[in-house]
Structure formats: structure tokens, C-alpha cells
Amino acid sequence: MSNLVEQLGNAAIRPQVIAECVELIDASVKQKGIFIKSAYATIKAIKKRFVPEVVDALLDDWLGKIQPHYDKWSASKASTFTDYVVARSDDVAEDLLSVTDERAQKTSHTTAKKMYVRMRDGAKKNVIEAIPDLAKMIEKHLAAAPQPTATA
Numbered sequence: 001m002s003n004l005v006e007q008l009g010n011a012a013i014r015p016q017v018i019a020e021c022v023e024l025i026d027a028s029v030k031q032k033g034i035f036i037k038s039a040y041a042t043i044k045a046i047k048k049r050f051v052p053e054v055v056d057a058l059l060d061d062w063l064g065k066i067q068p069h070y071d072k073w074s075a076s077k078a079s080t081f082t083d084y085v086v087a088r089s090d091d092v093a094e095d096l097l098s099v100t101d102e103r104a105q106k107t108s109h110t111t112a113k114k115m116y117v118r119m120r121d122g123a124k125k126n127v128i129e130a131i132p133d134l135a136k137m138i139e140k141h142l143a144a145a146p147q148p149t150a151t152a
Helices: 004-008 014-030 034-046 050-076 081-087 089-106 110-144
Strands: none
Touching (some): 004 110, 014 034, 034 050, 050 081, 081 110, 089 110
């Protein structure tokens, strides 16, 4: 089975995956209310590369949380990966948020931590809304990635 961290987190493709994740976040924030837009703008103003750096730092953990869903889907492939994770979006969102919850507890960026804590209650809904685009991005990159060869 494909290891998502190896395929999407490797040096050759990682920068593109990070950039597309940041684009997904930016697009999602643009559709939100003034509080979320303001909080996001504040974070980006404090440190311009904060969002890409956080995505880079968390990418392997997020892919690790998606891996069990990918493995279960891969065993049957009865639908697209996107359809599979959308049908399980509640669980997938919780898995992804468990990574950011842990990171928020450890961060030294007090402003970012305060913003995250204030927005956490609505975060699950936001993550669920982003899952279709995230899954499509994953599918796109997996389709383009060289497939690992079986060893004897």
C-alpha cells in the first residue's frame, strides 16, 4: 500500500503540496466571517511565512492521520478516495484536528495559540468543508507520483 508521507511528503513534491494546502486554507478563510478573516490576517501579519511553515511542520502528521483512511479505501476502492473520506468527514476532521490540537498546546506563539483556542469550536465544521478539496488534491498528487515498485 502507498505510504502517504513517503509519496506526498518527499522532497520532490512536498513544496507543491504545502503550497496547495496553503491555497486551500486561504480560499477557505475567504469564505468565512470577519472574525476568522481578521484572526487569519493577524497571524499572517505577525509572521508572513507562518502558515506555510505550520503546514510544513504538520504535513507528515496530517498525512499519518489520513493514512488509515487511505488504507481502508485502498483495500476495496469501491469509490473514489474523495467520496470515501467525504462519507467519513466527521472522523477525518477529528483525526486532522487532533494534530493541530496537540501542536497548539505546545506552541510558543501565544497569539496564534489564543486565536486557535478561540476558533477551535468552529474548526471541525471548517475542516469538514475543506475535506473534499483536500482529498482531491491528495488523489491528484498520488496519481502523478511514481508508484513504488515491488521488491522480491
